[in-house]
Amino acid sequence: xTTQETLGPDPNRTDEGVDVVEIFVxxxxxxxxxxxxxxxxxxxxxxxxxxxxxxxEANALILPQSKTQSSGxxxxxxxxxxxxxxxxxxxxxxxxxxxIDRLHLLDLYKTRSREQxxxxxxxxxxxxxxxxxxxxxxxxxxxxxxxxxIANAYLDSLEQWQENASAHDAEVRSRFFQQQLAKExxxxxxxxxxxxxxxxxxxxxDPSAQTESGLGAIASTRSxxxxxQVQLASLLLGASEENPKVKEMRSQIGALEAEERALxxxxxxxxxxxxxxxxxxxxxxxxxxxxxxxxxxxEALMTSLSNQYQSARLDANFGDATFEIVDRAVPxxxxxxxxxxxxxxxxxxxxxxxxxxxxxxxxxWRRVVRDPAYLKHASxxxxxxxxxx
Numbered sequence: 001x002t003t004q005e006t007l008g009p010d011p012n013r014t015d016e017g018v019d020v021v022e023i024f025v026x027x028x029x030x031x032x033x034x035x036x037x038x039x040x041x042x043x044x045x046x047x048x049x050x051x052x053x054x055x056x057e058a059n060a061l062i063l064p065q066s067k068t069q070s071s072g073x074x075x076x077x078x079x080x081x082x083x084x085x086x087x088x089x090x091x092x093x094x095x096x097x098x099x100i101d102r103l104h105l106l107d108l109y110k111t112r113s114r115e116q117x118x119x120x121x122x123x124x125x126x127x128x129x130x131x132x133x134x135x136x137x138x139x140x141x142x143x144x145x146x147x148x149x150i151a152n153a154y155l156d157s158l159e160q161w162q163e164n165a166s167a168h169d170a171e172v173r174s175r176f177f178q179q180q181l182a183k184e185x186x187x188x189x190x191x192x193x194x195x196x197x198x199x200x201x202x203x204x205x206d207p208s209a210q211t212e213s214g215l216g217a218i219a220s221t222r223s224x225x226x227x228x229q230v231q232l233a234s235l236l237l238g239a240s241e242e243n244p245k246v247k248e249m250r251s252q253i254g255a256l257e258a259e260e261r262a263l264x265x266x267x268x269x270x271x272x273x274x275x276x277x278x279x280x281x282x283x284x285x286x287x288x289x290x291x292x293x294x295x296x297x298x299e300a301l302m303t304s305l306s307n308q309y310q311s312a313r314l315d316a317n318f319g320d321a322t323f324e325i326v327d328r329a330v331p332x333x334x335x336x337x338x339x340x341x342x343x344x345x346x347x348x349x350x351x352x353x354x355x356x357x358x359x360x361x362x363x364x365w366r367r368v369v370r371d372p373a374y375l376k377h378a379s380x381x382x383x384x385x386x387x388x389x
Contacts, residue, residue, distance in 0.1 A: 030359045030362065030363065033358070033359055033362060034355040034356060034358065034359040035355065036355075037354060037355035037358035037359065038351040038352050038354060038355030038356075039351070039355075040351075041347075041350065041351045041354050042347055042348060042351035045343075045344075045347035045350070045351065046344065046347065049338065049340055049343045049344060049347065050340070052337075052338045053142050054142065054335040054337065054338070055140040055141060055142055055147075055335065055336055055337040055338075056140065056141060056142070056143065056144035056147050056331070056332040056334075056335060056336060057138055057139070057140045057147060057332055057336035057337070058138070058139050058140075058141075058144070058147035058148040058150070058151040058329035058330070058331065058332055059136055059137065059138050059151065059327070059329060060136070060137040060151040060152060060154065060155055060325070060327060060328055060329040061134055061135070061136055061137070061325075061326040061327040062086070062134065062135050062137070062155060062158075062323045062324065062325055062326060063133065063134050063135075063323060063324045063326050064083070064086060064133060064135070064322065064323045065322055065323060065324060083129030083133065083135055084129070086127075086129070086135050086158075086323065087127045087129060087135065089158060089161065090125075090127050090135075090137065090154060090158060091122065091127070092161075093118065094157075094161055095154065095157045095158055095161055096118045096121055096122065096157075097114065097118070098153070098156075098157030098160060098161065099121060099150060099153040099154055099157050100114065100117050100118070100121065102153045102156065102157065103146075103149055103150060103153050105117050105120075105121060105150075108146070109121075121150070124139055124140050124141060124150075125137070125138065125139050125150070125154070126138040126139075134326060137151050137154050137155065137329070138151070139151040139154070139329070140336060140337060144331035144332045144333075145331045147329070147331070147332065148329040148330055148331045148332075149329075151328075151329035152328050152329050155325055155328065158323075162322060162323075173308075174309060177305055177308050177309035178309055180305050181302065181305045181306060181309055184298060184301050184302040184305055185302060187298045187302075188295065188298040188299055188302055191291065191294045191295040191297075191298050192295055194291050194294070195291040195292060195294075195295050198287050198291050221256055221259050224256050225253055225256045225257060228249055228252055228253045228256065229253060231249060232246065232249045232250065232253065
């Protein structure tokens with residue numbers, strides 16, 4: 001009697017329950033078949049795992065600076081999360097092309113297409129912004145030294161992009177300030193010319209000194225008039241109006257009063273530096289102050305523009321870095337991919353499961369073949385797919 005007949009369905013059995021022991025025994029009986037079904041995928045998996053090209057991983061680390069930058073491009077790094085900005089830059093076409101050109105990756109990847117080279121390079125690179133604000137640049141390659149060179153080339157290319165961007169921004173600002181400086185220089189010259197014309201027209205050179213001098217002259221004249229009037233009053237006590245001295249004093253007093261009126265009234269054609277008349281002092285001083293203030297304003301603005309222009313030129317030559325390199329990549333000592341131990345474990349588990357499933361399917365198929373009822377059901381199913389309507 002064969003094994004299949006011994007373990008075949010019992011025609012006298014009427015219960016429909018599942019005998020676990022019977023199923024377990026059947027599986028044990030088919031252990032050779034299960035072993036074959038398990039060994040084949042296991043061996044194929046092992047061959048595939050050990051045929052995979054090992055990859056080495058190189059890591060570089062950069063730290064974005066948090067200080068406020070004067071550059072317009074550097075302001076980008078303060079407007080939002082610097083980690084997102086840097087990761088976006090590292091993935092940009094400009095930085096990728098910089099890496100490709102530095103290491104001649106078109107020859108290394110054996111392609112003439114830059115787009116394909118960028119895709120390969122991006123696929124082997126990973127950028128992660130940590131909670132400590134530092135950004136990790138990871139590159140995998142079958143050669144440990146190449147992986148380190150590519151990771152470091154990312155840093156160099158990013159640094160070069162930053163220098164070019166800062167230089168361009170500084171050049172734009174420098175050109176703008178240079179244009180404004182030329183305009184302001186012309187404005188200063190015009191303001192100085194207008195001040196000169198006011199000085200020539202009014203004779204105002206030093207408003208404070210000239211005003212003080214003019215008021216002193218008026219006070220002196222009034223003092224002389226008062227003295228003469230006192231002397232005249234004393235003289236009239238003993239002399240008449242016909243007295244020559246009385247007439248002389250009255251003549252002197254009239255001349256001094258005329259001089260006082262001249263000093264107090266407005267008159268034109270004054271010599272430069274001469275004291276202005278009392279009546280014209282407010283207007284002349286106001287005109288002079290306005291023109292002088294305009295000259296000083298344009299001079300101060302020109303000085304400010306000149307300082308900013310010099311600062312822009314310095315930024316073009318000595319741009320501040322917006323990140324610091326914490327760690328440059330070094331060749332890895334151990335492989336990062338594939339994780340063969342884990343993959344072998346998964347391959348063994350999958351192979352055992354596959355062998356068990358195949359044994360169960362084999363037992364089910366045998367039962368279908370031996371049982372007429374199952375054959376009838378199988379025929380109905382087959383006809384539903386293949387029988388003509």
